[in-house]
Amino acid sequence: MSAPILVLLAHPELRHSRICRRLAQEARARPEVEVRDLYALWPDYVIDVEAEQRAVEAAARLVWLHPVQWYSMPALMKLWLDEVLLPGWAHGRGGRALQGKELWPVLSTGGHARDYRPGGRHGHDFADFLRPYERVAALCGMRWRAPMVLHGAASIDDAALAVHAREFVHRLTAPVPAGPRGD
Numbered sequence: 001m002s003a004p005i006l007v008l009l010a011h012p013e014l015r016h017s018r019i020c021r022r023l024a025q026e027a028r029a030r031p032e033v034e035v036r037d038l039y040a041l042w043p044d045y046v047i048d049v050e051a052e053q054r055a056v057e058a059a060a061r062l063v064w065l066h067p068v069q070w071y072s073m074p075a076l077m078k079l080w081l082d083e084v085l086l087p088g089w090a091h092g093r094g095g096r097a098l099q100g101k102e103l104w105p106v107l108s109t110g111g112h113a114r115d116y117r118p119g120g121r122h123g124h125d126f127a128d129f130l131r132p133y134e135r136v137a138a139l140c141g142m143r144w145r146a147p148m149v150l151h152g153a154a155s156i157d158d159a160a161l162a163v164h165a166r167e168f169v170h171r172l173t174a175p176v177p178a179g180p181r182g183d
């Protein structure tokens with residue numbers, strides 16, 4: 001199956017997830033969205049690179065949906081970048097497969113928003129931890145869409161999660177704007 005909106009879900013323990021699992025569930029209900037659960041597809045960390053590249057090629061919007069772990073992405077998401085975003089395909093000479101596509105990170109954190117600031121518990125604004133994501137997008141000629149981040153995951157109640165999920169679906173299925181890419 002291929003779809004214009006591709007969600008790459010990367011959660012190492014999805015059955016224990018509350019936030020990402022809920023968002024993935026909502027995304028799966030939409031016909032124009034394909035959700036690829038990387039940990040279910042590649043439990044042994046042996047990624048079918050060609051299958052992943054075909055799915056990406058068919059999409060206009062690429063969503064990275066994952067919990068923040070160690071201020072970064074889960075291991076299989078990182079391996080996906082290492083193995084799928086090859087030179088000559090994603091970047092470098094002749095590498096134009098991702099040109100003009102949109103990259104939209106949708107993330108959750110245990111840390112509270114107030115703690116992501118200079119001098120705070122996590123030392124930096126949250127956006128600072130997303131610089132590598134932004135640069136991946138730029139290097140591959142993708143258009144960067146402002147991330148959607150749910151902070152303080154452990155203390156969010158059901159009503160707030162429902163609001164978050166609704167807003168996620170709204171943004172997920174909004175038309176992908178045409179235009180020049182952002183760096």
Ligand SMILES: Cc1cc2nc3c(=O)[nH]c(=O)nc-3n(C[C@H](O)[C@H](O)[C@H](O)COP(=O)(O)O)c2cc1C
Pocket residue numbers: 011016017018019020021066067068069070071072107108109110111112153154
């Ligand atoms: C191994 C591990 C590392 C984590 N690292 C961070 C972190 O660096 N910053 C943070 O705010 N939360 C961190 N967390 C908390 C998760 O981000 C949080 O539990 C998750 O986003 C909740 O979403 P879920 O319900 O989909 O699992 C970590 C959790 C685990 C298990």
